Amino acid sequence: MSLLELKNVYKIYGDLHALDDVSLKVEKGEWVSIMGPSGSGKSTMMNIIGCMDKPSLGQVLLDGMDISKESDKSLTNIRRDKIGLIFQQFHLVNYLTAVENVMVSQYYHSMPDEKEALEALERVGLADRAKHLPSQLSGGEQQRVCIARALINHPEIILADEPTGNLDEANENIVIELFRQLHNEGTTLIVVTHDPEVAEVAQRTIVLDHGKLVREDINENFEAQNSSAAKPAENKKTEEKKAEKTEEKKASKSTGKKKKK
Amino acid sequence: MKKRKMFLRMIFASLMRRRSRMIVALLSVAIGATILSGLVSIYYDVPRQMGAQFRNYGANMIFTASGDELELAAVNNAAALIPDEEKVGVAPYRYENVRVRDIPVVAAGTDPEGAKATSPYWSVDGNWFTGAGEMMVGANVAESFRIKTGDMLEVTYTPMTDDSAADADNVSYFTVTGILQTGGSEENYIYMTLDDMSALTYESDRVDLAELSISAGAEELSGYADKINAADDVHASLVKRVTASEATVLTKLQALVLLVTIVVLALTMICVATTMTAVVAERRKEIGLRKAIGASDRSIIREFMGEGMLLGLFGGIVGSVLGFVFAEQVSVNVFGSSLIFRPLLVPITVIASIAVTGISSLMPIKSATEVDPALVLKGE
Ligand SMILES: Nc1ncnc2c1ncn2[C@@H]1O[C@H](COP(=O)(O)OP(=O)(O)OP(=O)(O)O)[C@@H](O)[C@H]1O
Ligand SMILES: [Mg+2]
Secondary structure (H helix, E strand, O other): OOOEEEEEEEEEEOOEEEEEEEEEEEOOOOEEEEEOOOOOOHHHHHHHHOOOOOOOEEEEEEOOEEHHHOOHHHHHHHHHHHEEEEOOOOOOOOOOOHHHHHHHHHHHHOOOOHHHHHHHHHHOOOHHHOOOOHHHOOHHHHHHHHHHHHHOOOOOEEEEEOOOOOOOHHHHHHHHHHHHHHHHOOOEEEEEOOOHHHHOOOOEEEEEEOOEEEEEEEOOOHHHHHOHHHHHHHHHHHHHOHHHHHHHHHHHHHHHHHHHO | OHHHHHHHHHHHHHHHHOHHHHHHHHHHHHHHHHHHHHHHHHHHHHHHHHHHHHHHHOOOEEEEEOOOOEEHHHHHHHHOOOOHHHEEEEEEEEEEEEEEOOEEEEEEEEOHHHHHHHOOOOEEEEOOOOOOOEEEEEHHHHHHHOOOOOOEEEEEEOOOOOOOOOOOOEEEEEEEEEEEEOOOHHHHEEEEEHHHHHHHHOOOOEEOEEEEEEOOOHHHHHHHHHHHHHOOOEEEEEOHHHHHHHHHHHHHHHHHHHHHHHHHHHHHHHHHHHHHHHHHHHOHHHHHHHHHOOOOHHHHHHHHHHHHHHHHHHHHHHHHHHHHHHHHHHHHHHHOOOOOOOOOHHHHHHHHHHHHHHHHHHHHHHHHHOOOHHHHHHOO
16 A cells, blocks of 8 residues: 555646646655646645645545545644655744754654754754754754754655755755655655756656646666765766756746746 | 643743744733732722721711710720721710800810811811810800910809809819811810819719711721610711712722723733734744644644733733832822732732733634644745
C-alpha cells in the first residue's frame, strides 16, 4: 500500500479547476518534486495532502485513511501526527525564539523538550542561534529553523512548498543536504519548487499545468547522486549550471508576480 | 506539567515581546479596573462618609421620659445600648426658668462635650463653658442684657414648692466664657454644666431630654430606638427630618455610583473586545501557522484566553492600586476625609478584571478559531 494516494482529485474554485483530475501515488520513503508554472495548482495540492484543505471531488488516501472524508478536527490530528510542513515564507512565530518555535511544534504534538529542540537546531547548524528571535535571523537561518520544527516530531511525510524560493545558493545547498539526510532516514519528502536544480535531486519529478498532471520524470541517477561520494561532483554541476539557473529563476518569479497582480 | 510551562512561556512571551502592542490593551483593562475599584470603594464608603457629613446637621435621635421623669442614669444606660464607635455624641439637657437681673430666662444644663458633638454647627464667640462657674450665653440673651465675654453674672432660681416660702431663692455666680450663635431658638438660652444646674436647683440627676448624634443608617437607627424603647425607662425617637433626608441622599448617591460603574464596565468590555479583535486580526498568520503545525481550536482558544486573562491579571493589579489612589482623592476632595482601605477589594478587582477581559475576549477568540490554515499559508 502506498503511503499517499490521490485518486481523481479535483479542486474547483467557481469555474477555475485549480486541480483537475489528478491521480498520484507516493510510496513510503520516496522523495518527490513537484514543478509547474505559477498558478498550476502546486500549493493547492500541497494544502490537500497536508490536510489543510479538502478536495472538491476525489479521494486522498494517507496511510490508508481517506482524508477527504475526515472532519476538521481529525485532520488537525493527522497533520499534527504525520506531517511536517516547510513553507517559502519561513513562517515562524515572531515573538518566540528559534528554540521556542521548535518547541511549539512539540507542544502541540506531545511534550515540549528543550534539549531535543536544541538538538534539532544543532542538526540544522543553528545551535548558537537558538535564543534569537526570527527578526534577528537571516532568511536562510529562518528556513533552517522551519526545517528543525518540521522534523522535530519525526513526521512520516515532510511537505515543503518552495523551501528554497527565497534562499541564496549556499543556503539552498544546506537545505538540499538536510533533505538528503531526511530521505536517508526514511522520511517521505514532497517538495514543490520552481528550481530545476532543486527538483532534480529528487527521485521523481511531477509537473503540473493548469491543474493537470502533465509529466512525470524518474531520476535515473538518483542512487549515484545520493551516495556521499557523488556529492562533490554534484556541487560542481551546480556551479556549471549557475548562470542558466539564475535566469530561469528570474523568469519564473516575474511570471509569478504578473499572475498574482 | 511541562506542557503548562511551555504554555505560560508562550503567553508571557507574547505579552512581553509584543509589549508596544499589548500596552494599549493593558491600559484599557487597567483604566477600567481603576475606575471600577475606585467606584466600588466609594460606593461602600459613601454611607460612612455621608453619615459623617450629616452628623454636622445635628442630633438624629432624641431621648425623652417614657414615664414622669427622665433620670440621667437612665439616659446613660440607654445610650450604652448603642455601639461606642457609632456614637458621635450624647447631650442630656435640663431646662429651668431662672432669673438674671430679675428678668426670667431659660437656663439649660448640659454636658459641653456632648453638646459640642451633637450640635457641631453651633458657633461660639469666645469659648465653650467647661466646668463649674462657667456659662455660655445665647446671642439674643447677650444682646438684651448687654453681656460680654468675661462678665460675671448672678443667676437666681426659685424652687417651686407647695408651701410658699418665696424667699428661699437659690443664687449662683457665673463667668461668661462665650456667646452662642446658632441662628435658632438656642440663642435665647443660657448654658451651664449639669452639675452647676444641680447646685443651683438643689436637685440632681433629672434631665428633660437627651440629644444623640449617631453615625448609622436609617435602619440601624430605628433598630436602636426599638431596642431602647423595649426597656421602658427611656423613650427614643428619631429626628425624621435628618434621618430621612440622609437616607434619600445616600440612596441617590449610591445609585449614581452604581450606574457609573456599570457604564464603565460596559465601556471597558467594548474596549477590550475591540483590542482583542485587532490582536486576532493582526495575528491571523500566526494563528494559521499554529493550526497548520497541529494546534486544535481548543489550543488556540486556550492560548488567546490565557493571554487575555494574563492581561486581566496585570490590569487588575495595576487597577486596584490606582483605584484606591483615585477613590482616596475623591474622598479627600469631596468628603474631606480619608478612605478606609478594604483589602478584600484587591482580589475582587483582580478577579473581576480577569472575568471582564475573559468575557469580552470570547467573540474575538472565536473568530481566531475560524482562521483557515490553508488560506493563511497561501497568501504573502
Ligand atoms: N481560495 C481560492 N479561491 C479561488 N481561487 C484560488 C484559491 N486558491 C487558489 N486559487 C487559484 O487556484 C490556482 C492554483 O493556485 P496555487 O496556489 O495552487 O498555484 P501554485 O501552483 O502554487 O502557484 P505559485 O507557483 O505561484 O505558488 C490559481 O489560479 C489560484 O488563483
Ligand atoms: Mg504556490
